Amino acid sequence: METKQPKPGKLLAGINSPSDLKKLEPAQLQDVCDELRQYIIDMVSVNGGHFGASLGVVELTTALHYVYDTPKDLLVWDVGHQAYGHKILTGRRDQFHTNRVYGGLSGFPKRSESEYDTFGVGHSSTSISAALGMAVARDLDNSDKKVVAVIGDGAMTAGLAFEAMNNAGAMNSDILVILNDNNMSIDPNVGALKEYLADITTSKTFNKMRDEVYDMLGHFKSAGEKMRKVASRLENAMTAALTPGSLFRALGFKYYGPTDGHDVNGLRDMLEDLKEVKGPKLLHIVTVKGKGFAPAEREQTKWHASSSPFDKITGKSLVAASPVKKKSAPKYQDVFGDALVELAEKDERIVSMTPAMPSGSSLLPMMEAFPDRAFDVGIAEQHAVTFAAGLATEAKKAFCAIYSSFLQRGYDQLVHDVAIQNLPVVFCIDRAGLVGADGPTHHGCYDTAFMRAIPNMVISSPLNEQDLRDMMYTASKYEDAAWAIRYPRGKSTGMQVREGFESMEIGKGIELRKGEEIAVLSFGPIGKYAIEAAELLAAQGIEIGHYDMRFAKPLDTELIDEVCRNYDHIITLEDGSRLGGFGSAVAEYISEKADRPTLKIMGIPDRIVEHGTQEELHDEIGIGVKGVIESVKEKITQKV
Template sequence: MEFDNPTPGPLLAEINSPADLKKLKPEQLQDVCDELRQFIIDTVSVHGGHFGASLGVVELTTALHYVYDTPEDLLVWDVGHQAYGHKILTGRRDQFHTNRKYGGLSGFPKRTESEYDTFGVGHSSTSISAALGMAVARDLDKSDKKVVAVIGDGAMTAGLAFEAMNNAGAMNSDILVILNDNNMSIDPNVGALKEYLADITTSKTFNKMRDEVYDMLGHFKSAGDKMRKVASRLEKAMTAALTPGSLFRALGFKYYGPVDGHDVDGLRKMMEDLRDVKGPKLLHTVTVKGKGFAPAEREQTKWHASSSPFDKITGKSLAEPKNDDKTELPPKYQDVFGEALVELAAKDENIVSMTPAMPSGSSLWPMMNTFPDRAFDVGIAEQHAVTFAAGLAAEGKKPFCAIYSSFLQRGYDQLVHDVAIQKLPVVFCIDRAGLVGADGPTHHGAYDISFMRAIPNMIISSPLNEQGLRDMMYTASRYDEASWAIRYPRGRATGMDTKDKFEDIEIGKGVCLREGEGVAILSFGPIGKYAMEAADTLAEEGAHIGYYDMRFAKPLDTDLLDEICERYDHIITLEDGARMGGFGSAVAEYIGEKVKRPTLKIMGIPDRIIEHGTQRELHAEIGIDAKGILEQVRPLITVNA
């Protein structure tokens, strides 16, 4: 399907930097916003990408670059889902159609891509900490540049954001934090902070109580100076407690708002005033995620991102069917997990589950809908999710913590301190393990095998297919001697017919799927599909190699490894994870102690940052696809011949 690249509107077409934006009159800014919003819709509807978040901050983005002298003034975005307008206004309009494509623009702010991208992001809640660091550096350099951090109300739920605000308030640092409040992250926000912000934007309690205080003071005039002083202190105390933004004031910030985040002229005037206000400041803007595109406004979770072309009027998908024979597409691994969890929970009332703000991405909704008292979205709080699970396990529950590999990195201390040391049987269902595709390096699940292997009291497993995932979950639900990690990738499973029942698997045992001579491939996880493809190709050529699905990186199946070492001259390990410290390293550590051992080649993610692209493109780039395996195996077969 061919598409023409979108054409920007007349004003946007002339904006190649914020300097061009500043040439316009204030009354032209709304027209710029309209054109910018339409350009984002036009482009994403053809090429895909994150969607709703950027539409919601068009006016905010335009006002920021109009008022502040970027890149001299520093603008720090949180997460980066909402930074498309920022990219377009800062010289990347004509390259924007390459966004999230192999070799193209990153889907997130990236320091090496533009001087306007002051800090690389992809995970939430980092903007205030980074901005404070920049502000302190400015003060040390005796500069007068301004520093602005933009953070969403979802990202504000993470502890890191409040740690930074507490520090910034105590230091009285001159920074502006803009709270973009749309009541959403990817899924709807949860927690007490959400309710607090909702009260600020909807409640009339403060105005009513203030009027009552003023009325009461009027009646105290005849009571003398002492009563008036008491009443005055009462007014101040009640104002401090009830004024919108009192929480932020308590952290040392001057609070402004809430204001309409879609009134570009109002935002411009507010920011021009705030430029001259010293100290830590918070501007509370209220926006609508998906603003200007009706389907995205109605279904904000669905339209967080689009991976395929769609009709920019109706929102209907324009993707060409990939299964012309109308066969049902294989399920995604996350959905296999979600369905299996409900089945297991129906059999065991001690099973509970949690996720840090990703019930859709992790497919926890089936569990939340079926057993709402036993499934929890804890908000963007990965550290809390891990320790919360540990607390449940300490009281006899069986927690399944559904979490992305790259997000588990944020809970590493809790994994060690709160789970492993105490030998608590938490099951970590690690989604997006391995290279994830267009989200790129901030979201690749490259390191979980390596950082978990060093931790005692942990089982590390990965299934070859969906049946393996179901059986691993079942076995883990019945195991109480240690924590258990089950990792699986982003994307679709094999489409195999799964059994209606679950089966126990032997912990730490791999399986031989194909016997051969000379060369044996040992794979860990669904990446083994490439090994099967390579083995089939070689068999057609008359070469027969061994293939083993090892299933466990810890504990290793040392008995099976002993047999392989006796039988084969060459071993190749395959994993969708970092080569350093991963599954292949575990094999190397074991066979390295043998006097007579086969040669070993470790195939995995090399020791460098892998950029974005489709999963197949990235697997091919680093040589862990079927073609890359064949390139490694064929010379060994020749040597043996």
Template sequence: MEEPYKPEPGKLLKDIYVPSDLKKLKPEQLQQVCDELREFIIDMVSVHGGHFGASLGVIELTVALHYTYNTPDDKIIWDVGHQAYGHKILTGRREEFHTNRKYQGLSGFPKRSESEYDTFGVGHSSTSISAGLGMAIARDLDKSDKKVVSVIGDGAMTGGMAFEALNNAGALESDMLVVLNDNNMSIDPNVGALKEYLAEITTSKTFNKMRDEIYDLLGHFKSAGDKMRKVASKLERAMTAAITPGALFQALGFKYYGPVDGHNVDALRRHLEDLRTVSGPKLLHIVTVKGKGFAPAEREQTKWHAQSSPFDKITGQPLSASQRSTSQPPKYQDVFGDALVELAEENEDIVAITPAMPSGSSLWPMMNRFPNRAFDVGIAEQHAVTFAAGLATQGKKAFAALYSTFLQRGYDQVIHDVAVQNLPVVFCIDRAGLVGADGPTHHGLYDISYLRALPNMVVSSPMNEQELRDMLYAASKYNNAAWAVRYPRGRSTGMDVRKEFRDVELGKGRIIADGEKVAILSFGPIGNYVLDARTELQKEGITPGHFDMRFAKPLDTELIDHVLSNYDKIITIEDGTKLGGFGSAVAEYVAEQGVAVPVKIMGVPDRIVEHGTQRQLHDEVGIGPDGIIDEVKKAMGVLVE
């Protein structure tokens, strides 16, 4: 077996295995470490893929933090964990970093079970200040002297939870540092008033000059005793409140410092060393460039948020033939995005909402065609759902495009603001099912279960891109309840798609193929594995029936009755948790009929599934074609090896 590519670390980096090794260096050597660390990440990702721009933007901060603080005793919590590649490499995982995001390899995000340096698991955003405050209060209760640093950036400050935590932390007055990594980006450019607020700070020449003078003054007063330092600190707070929007953080109870250049490692080190001696809640505002040090990533930050295929580490040009191919089927998200524009052309009441994912959810076509009817609300899923509900109360047809894993963050609003009020919001649920290399924080496994439990909610999933287009059309005309349409990450089937839309009858599935003895009821694109499995089974004279159910709620009970009358056993399959999902719905109905037809539920088991390719994970949990073949044979009484 060929050895995986491992780039050679630089002269200084090769001897840094843990932060204590970094601390052996002189301060003037840290810039070289940064350069070598940045080059190592570019080398690695150019071959193996992974998140990219965010980690390049915090190289200097990462080095300065681990040089200044005594990790792992001191706690560093990373928000939106794709910033943490440099952190992982400096904390004992350089030799294994080629396995990053690969099956059974390192996670692409900080993970507590992976390293003692990963203090908190972070795949989603806006959690670091809350978690950091919890650690700080625990430290206070234990009467220890650990330091706590929460690094929040890449758009995470637009999440409401971050401000809830700031408000609480300021009131509790526990000693902690928040580093605001201000790069004006999440995956797409940041939006909203906060973006303008921070921009005003960073471009105010008057404030910057005054800030520098006050900071120098504080430095001179270090040897003059606590009383003089307190006077200088009061002067700083008063002047800051008078002339800068940094007063927002001061009003929340934080001492504000910044903005400072996030790519000057020596300045960062000095600021961090100084702030170690300042008690209470503090916020250091640093300004960085996402993709720093790799020109293509600096120019096109959204495109270079992450890379899945090899690229030339000098030019950025793709090396993968598949990436250059124009014959690949479209991604499901793009099928959705194009269909939405077509529907919006015909229905002026259609509006679209996404929480900071116009690229990931393919809403850019809608935003470009109808800029007044498409809204990026920032990393704010709760707000996105209730915003959609408010639009729906006024007769607008709101399409809320969210990843399945992110919709979880707005679940209370789905219940209280949509379902209870019976508002016909359309939830377009992307990345449903096992998503692959992003792993457990991003798998979309629970939406069928958590939505099926709600009144006034339709739960559907297309088997292919034609059905996706038609379901969106049907949902755009349906006003009796909310309608959820779920579809997976990745490419569609490549089928020939007709241009015109056709209605999909609510709660009605379709017969793919009748058969004998065993009926397979599939929900969503996982049904394409059933097609593959059935082809192989037919070679052995085994012909199960196959039914594309389309709806987990309402169920097509007529079609299930047909199955109960003609088959001895039922197998259900879904790309979601087995608990409470589509299979459970079928089993509940069969039990209610009092019919002695066994139901085998195939889905994701009740455990955390790690990362890998989608196919690897489907096979691991037994819902790939081979797993389907085995289950059909068992149901038929055929011996399985």
């Protein structure tokens, strides 16, 4: 039965593009904002999705599309969690119920989806760099386009944002950066920049003095050009000495703010003025993440996103509780988080860090138990890796908890700072493989392939939560190289794990099932599909072997030799890139054998995989249960 979808308010129902929005009077804009905010709440309460960030920028989104001539003028959103209102106002309102659903709208801005989406954004801190590139292209084309980047204060902690600002300021490019300051990314922001921005927004002395100078400048307009210049110098001298915006001024930006990000007409007026100001400008607005939905305002981390329907008044889940309470299997990241605390209790050398994902990576238990040994370094993946390397030089055992797609941003540090120096950092790589509704920007496709090329790396993946715990324990004692442990988003098997930990032999897999002609070599939790497929095939009289390899590097060549002696066909299975991954490692090894089995590599193909549930995507690319069964039968058919 199809879910009944919410209806937009009267004004919003008539807005199919920003040109429709511009037909309204300024006095109607707050009503549009109210309807837009309610529509987002209604939609997410039924269908799920990212939540708090978009509610916080409703007024800004409305003002931007009212003032600027989009899509001619270029609007670049950072990350994209905040772009739901943007999508609804730019012709996608009636399709918005398909947001993050297989075959539907992307949860992030996406160039192929709309001309209003100027840049694809899933990871943070790219907006200023992209906007600067667009601004330079505009100047080369002698165009009059305006370019605006919207970036959150959490995203501003990344070095990429400051690299871009430094470049834009030096080039004196005509660009507007809007700093959306809500003191949050997914978790509360950390670091010196957070305190710096807090000083700006709370300094009554500076704000009062600034207002008095602005007022004085207005009064001096009748006193002649000389007096205005004197007053202007006074303002500049005062702001240079006192304003916390001096950081942005030092980078070459004119600084404006802080201003109320929930005053739509105040924003409209300010944006109209800033359109006439040339050069690099930064507008600092203050917003509340989750604005307009009380539960989201109170618990901003929890309401960053919702995966299930909820009551739009109370926020309570509408998913019926089972009458028989069954203990749910823990998520893999929670297994990691609990195991890390246990290990840290026994080994005082253990420290940990994460780039702005303490809740997503389940580092919060460690931060609570050992606050002086667990660190949120902000959205700074490169720093996280080198910070871990620095700790390792001083005999600390660093566990770096990081998403697979985020580790991509720290690749140079992985090579230069960890591997070349052979430092025994442990990388606990969450969200490895296809992640689901977040789609291609967050799929962890490439970590096995890009790490295999790096010397001084152990690469492992557990079949289940017991193996994850034992891998972490073994890695905590290992000093000969860096160690990567990759595991997927979502629930583990729910198995009963034993107390304590046991050492695992490095580079050794295990035989799970004997077969006759075909053997499946699986790497990681994706092996659950091979287990299920083997049972279904056995019911049809087809017996396959199954080997849980555990390690992509070093490879268990002795076990592969045994498989080659006993089977005619090998199928490798992994939730990672088919090119260069675990299957490629097996192919490289057996290629030197004169008498070798046939080999089929099953993994993520050489194309961008879009969004959907993990199961839908696994089936789409043929690595689910059905795909394993078909591959086995294909081998049997070929023999016949």
